[in-house]
Amino acid sequence: MATAQGRDWSSLPVDVLAQILSRIKWSSHPSFGLVCRQWQYACTLSPFYPAWITPLLLSATNVGTTSFRYYSPYYHKNFEIATKLDTPGAKMYCAKGLHLMLGSEFMVLSAELGTGAVCELPPTARPGFDFAVYDGVGRVCGVEAITGLTVSLAIKDSNDGWGEWEEHDIDDFHLVRAPFTASPDCNPVLHDGLLYVMGEDGRLIVYNGSSQDQRFEILEKPHGFGFKCHESYLFESDRGELMAALVGRRGTPVDIVKLNKRTMEWEKRERLEGRALFTGTLTTMMKRTNIKWMQDKVFLPRLFNWPETIHVDLVERDNELAFVPKLGSALPTKKGGNNDTNMWTHELGQGKEASPFWGTERLDYSIWVDFSNC
Template identity: 55%
Template sequence: MKEPTMMAPDWSSLPKDLLRLVLELLPWSSHPSFGAACRHWRSVVTLFFPAWLTPLLLSAADVGSTNLRFYSPYYHKNFEVSTTLEAPSAKFCCATGRHLTLCQVSRILEADLVTGDVHELPPIWYAWFHFVVYDGADRMFGVHTIAGPPRTALAIRDDDGEWDDWDYAAPPAYDAKRLESSPNTNPVFHGGLLYVLLDDGKLAVYDESRHGDNGHFEILDKPESYGLQCEDRYLFESDDGELMSVLFGRRGTPVHIVKLNEQEMEWEKVETLGGRALLTGTLTTLMRKSKVKWTRNKVFFAEAL
């Protein structure tokens, strides 16, 4: 008598309710892979956008450890990442692309917003950094610009993907001008230079090519100011590669957007966003074209998430 043939389980026909239960047990970072299995599985996965493409505003709450929160303009809701970082009293020093970097005294943590991996960067030997800036490739800059003399350090990623130790630039001269940069806006890479925003629209520039030759930030003669009154200001590079700043008056209004005319080195007021959305208020200031109609030509400000 012929034995019955064992049928392989048909995973593609599992009930949707069961698939949703499985999905709830998986981290968000694995949802795209889950949805890629087949059309049926993809039908239970919420629309997913890579972190480096999605406009997000990030903040952190220190509740014994660091709870990460973000705002999604697509859903118009605030979310909290389920995994907390064991980093009490840490502060954001970068939230650029998929990099989320937090500083503690002599310790830096980097979280990958896509994979969820968290690891320590090379230790800091001189105080801590106010900002960490990535060039999008294999270089990372630590910047100290708010209190005391400015300091800059450079780390390079090796062939194994690990960061080398920090290479500190020589400190500036004793009588050099101190920088008091805007504490809420990351320095911005633009045209191969690193720009820091000072009070009232002045800019300081760091040239990496001079890093090994007493390289330090130099305050530019122009622009001298915005020519507009503001309480808060955030520097960013637009999706068209323009150096821009968004200005907020007392209690958030009025809102002005200006761009740097690099021929005249003067700030010029921008009248329209051209159908784009601008997200600011944290270290994640960015401008993006939006497919979501109600977000176009709007400025989203995260004062406290």
């Protein structure tokens, strides 16, 4: 009896601790491991990589089928999952949580990133969109913006099916102003229920799918950015602000501007106030982060060296997603996220001291996805 009374929680068998870990939230594991060395050791036997720390760069491999690969700028690792889509070569447009929108010729596809299940939307009259925007609820806007401007709208019905595409061409509305040329990387954005498309000079055009008379409106302001840039990406911030990331040739300078709705002019931002910006693809997103070295940084899909690839399962537990290595795959180093990042970044406020992205490899055919709110 004395021996039993002398035992404490730290003497629990490792297999019991492993069972406990398998039933608690992923985000609780670090606190669990702080109890004592025995509990910390048990955590190392249940390895995982949180999928919500930062947005991830989703790319695809095309070998007969399309398999998913996620790059984490925090860990500088690729996580490849076994889920495959029988849609080789399909263009990835955007994602809301686990819902991915892809496009192939005359077809838009909705896929589940966790299961690989694919749903086909009704065929389109267009051989392919330049962009597609999904609101995460039941509305998709397909946008042709490179040669003119056409917006096609599909809405989910009450039976969870998709209605036929409704197409609108800007030329049909005979706008008086000068022709509008969209930026080739304009990233159309749904903002306050309207679709905003940015011109290569910083002007904006708004599409209102609910209007019957005037679907398109070219805004009188802003007139432009006031300076030239090589690439421009429109996005809505985590505060609901309409903003743009402007990237110079070879990566410098990088400027962030916000639309002042009172003056309707672009205003330059010098800081992101503890946030990080992930851009350079068909999706751009700004996220608040507690990781100090990532704050006020802009991340572009350019790598200094190719990362290690780990084969994993994407596992959901209590509304949290994590990458769990398969047997035989490399185990996680719980460190990660240091100042020696292997993805090219720009820190706001660096000015002329910023380094261009010489010597980096662009990760093409990729989009940023965010699992923090799944």
